[in-house]
Amino acid sequence: MTAQRPDQTRQRHGVMVRAWHWLNAVALAVMLMSGLAIFNAHPRLYWGQTGTWGDPAWLQIGSSGDKGLLLVGERMFDTSGWLGLWTDSEGRTQQWATPGWATLPARYDLALARNWHLLFAWVMVLAWLVYVLHGWWRGHFRGDLGVRSDQLRPRALWLALRAHFGLTALRALATGEYNSLQRLSYLAVIFGLIPLMILTGLSMSPGVNAALPWLPELFGGRQSARSLHFLTMTGLLLFVVLHLVMVLLAGPFRLTRSMITGGVQGDG
């Protein structure tokens, strides 16, 4: 039994959750932006073991004349100004796939982008390991994030989803324990998207391929793993955007403060 604090309150976020949250916020931003910079070296995605210039790609970004183009399968989208053809901060037209404001570094430098990416890959992997082991040990996943089977019934999930629609309900939601949808999405990120990101990333390493030849095959070959790395990134990005929208709607200052100080259970 741990000693209760004199005021009998419990922190909403443990110190490990807070540390991991902010470390991850930085690491994810660096990984995403340096990843896009690496993608610019070959902005084409394939399925299977191989794929190079001239091979059919299921996604590619390029330009034609004064148009930036995104091709997904047979469909073509005009993405001028955003992808394939854009104007940099000095007003010059650039034809790299993703724009400078979204990449790290902003100008094309594959080696530096890889240095950022592979440095923060270690940060992410080690931080994730520490967080998961700690969470298991302290019952964080069973307690704060555990989902009971009755919460998974369609009606229960519908009620949980409805709680995200009204502002008042959303604000109320952000004070107590996580509801089932929050728990499910956090669990999906922690035990789904992040491990998938790590494993598809490692599948692209020729050294790891020699050590664990089955790993890229798990995803259908090296280029499939690269495609899934990209799609999983999109999933993570979607989570971050939804997460930020929810926080902005439910009370950004209060919630940010409690993710820094720990907050008080029942008060965000």
Place this chain on the structure above:
Amino acid sequence: MAEPIDRRTALAGLMGGGMLLAGCDRIASTSAFDHAVGGARALTFHSQRALIADGRLAREFTPADISTRFHANGSTDPDDAIYRAHVDSGFRHWQLVVDGLVHRPLRLSLAQLARLPQRTQITRHDCVEGWSAIAQWQGVPLGLVLAHAGLMPDARYIVFHCADRLGGDVYYESIDLVDGFHPQTILAHRMNGQPLAVAHGAPLRLRVERQLGYKHAKYVMRIELVAGLDRIGGGRGGYWEDRRNYDWYAGI
């Protein structure tokens, strides 16, 4: 306890984002960042070596897996006068030089190399840019050539001096003895059953299958055994390593 998001907050957020971006470039030029990158590289190198030090092989594929397209990157047609002369004479007078910290410096013609025991392997080539292609390579295991030359005790690295220039500078690469004596590390002179084409590094290119493409030096003219890399080129062990700070160990 609701608080509206006012314009000032939004502006501060935007400015924060911009400063963060500018800040990243500043961080990347500090020595602390270099140290951190060095640490991450060492972590990658040592953990990968722990996993594959026992001579673990890169996956080999079947003839049916060979790619129809194999993009040629970097130099594809060196304009060095001596090299051009070798191309014109079908590399008949070309010789591979093996020297440095060896007991018996060697000069090997293409015919001599072809008479040595050969290894044929179908492997996937992974470019640092992100693409992959599968091809069949035939050549002499590098370890065999090194054994013929006889390494002096302080030889630690194998440097490959190439015939091609990029931006005026000669291409070179280097690997250590673990990769040098790995059974799949070969000096390839045939690709997909044909003599190596000029675009792919004729007459001889390195295959070091557990690393990325830029380590697979093309147009190899001379193999030099050295104790350290600091006196070669810019001191970082390779053309791209010197110029752009690419990883010397390209297992990832």
